[in-house]
Amino acid sequence: MLLPASLVGSYPQPDWLIDRGRLAGRFPPRVRARELWRVAPEFLEQAQRDATLLAIRAQEDAGLDIITDGEIRRESYSNRFATALDGVDIDNPGTALDRSGHPNPVPRVVGPIRRKHPVEVSDLQFLRAHTTRTVKITVPGPFTMSQQAQDDYYGSKEALAFGYAEAVNEEIRDLFAAGADIVQLDEPYLQARSAEAAQYGVKVINRALDGLTGLGTTALHLCFGYAAIIHERPAGYSFLPELAACDVEQISIETAQSGLDCSVLSSLDGKTIILGVIDLNDPAVETPDVIVERVRRALLYVDASRLVMAPDCGMKYIPRDTAFGKLAAMSAAAVRLRAELGS
Numbered sequence: 518m519l520l521p522a523s524l525v526g527s528y529p530q531p532d533w534l535i536d537r538g539r540l541a542g543r544f545p546p547r548v549r550a551r552e553l554w555r556v557a558p559e560f561l562e563q564a565q566r567d568a569t570l571l572a573i574r575a576q577e578d579a580g581l582d583i584i585t586d587g588e589i590r591r592e593s594y595s596n597r598f599a600t601a602l603d604g605v606d607i608d609n610p611g612t613a614l615d616r617s618g619h620p621n622p623v624p625r626v627v628g629p630i631r632r633k634h635p636v637e638v639s640d641l642q643f644l645r646a647h648t649t650r651t652v653k654i655t656v657p658g659p660f661t662m663s664q665q666a667q668d669d670y671y672g673s674k675e676a677l678a679f680g681y682a683e684a685v686n687e688e689i690r691d692l693f694a695a696g697a698d699i700v701q702l703d704e705p706y707l708q709a710r711s712a713e714a715a716q717y718g719v720k721v722i723n724r725a726l727d728g729l730t731g732l733g734t735t736a737l738h739l740c741f742g743y744a745a746i747i748h749e750r751p752a753g754y755s756f757l758p759e760l761a762a763c764d765v766e767q768i769s770i771e772t773a774q775s776g777l778d779c780s781v782l783s784s785l786d787g788k789t790i791i792l793g794v795i796d797l798n799d800p801a802v803e804t805p806d807v808i809v810e811r812v813r814r815a816l817l818y819v820d821a822s823r824l825v826m827a828p829d830c831g832m833k834y835i836p837r838d839t840a841f842g843k844l845a846a847m848s849a850a851a852v853r854l855r856a857e858l859g860s
Contacts, residue, residue, distance in 0.1 A: 527831035528587030545593030580848030595657035611667020630680035658704035771829030793829035802842035808850035
């Protein structure tokens with residue numbers, strides 16, 4: 518399909534499931550934050566399943582072509598996977614600076630990183646069982662997890678990142694085997710820590726993707742941070758052309774809130790671009806006309822056959838009715854563009 522429409526990953530969780538007021542007042546947690554859940558532990562899994570079904574149906578009703586589980590079972594995009602690994606002391610967290618420069622509790626690495634068991638496969642299987650459309654699931658990337666941890670074992674961030682890459686590789690392999698069409702690595706810290714990313718970011722991502730060619734489609738999400746938390750946007754990405762050397766097939770970037778100069782997309786020839794066309798800092802629901810113009814800016818540099826339409830970032834922090842309205846407008850824009858482009 519030309520110009521398929523998709524989430525980046527997350528969809529807003531219902532207020533009856535998670536304390537959205539407490540969620541909004543903090544950076545995404547790096548360690549477990551069970552106090553965010555409103556449902557008693559013995560009913561939490563059932564409630565998360567019900568809320569995931571709502572997220573799947575909302576995406577379908579909004580007209581999306583690629584469906585995620587909405588990351589409904591997660592307190593943040595990264596902590597559920599990062600705290601499920603061997604080598605991490607989750608009872609005695611460490612400290613690391615977040616992308617705004619403030620200290621945050623983070624996983625403390627005390628031994629070799631090992632994946633004990635599949636972490637997200639059951640989430641993927643649930644998603645696959647409840648939609649007939651193309652499905653995508655997200656996994657935190659190894660570079661980002663290495664920046665969100667206190668290393669008391671490896672002695673270097675690079676060695677730690679390669680430890681995470683091994684675990685991520687095993688997880689992606691199992692996700693494809695369980696029926697994932699697309700697996701996306703979330704790597705926001707490639708932008709936040711671009712100097713360090715320039716040294717080994719591509720190498721560690723390629724290790725995470727090693728041997729996966731032909732199993733399914735791989736994607737990578739790069740961003741400036743959640744709009745609800747990081748309000749200021751730079752003029753452009755500090756780490757983007759480097760990803761031309763990355764083995765990933767799709768690259769997700771934001772252009773709506775930042776008004777990004779789309780000429781930079783020319784440096785990613787051969788990659789499919791997941792184009793952020795929904796501004797998550799704007800509480801108003803965009804019209805399809807606005808979204809069409811955002812896509813046209815990119816079409817000057819990328820053929821329509823290499824574009825996927827999406828929000829700038831995850832929608833976790835915005836109201837559910839706003840999220841649905843924005844997705845429906847994006848789907849309407851996609852239908853209009855397909856008609857204009859003759860497909």
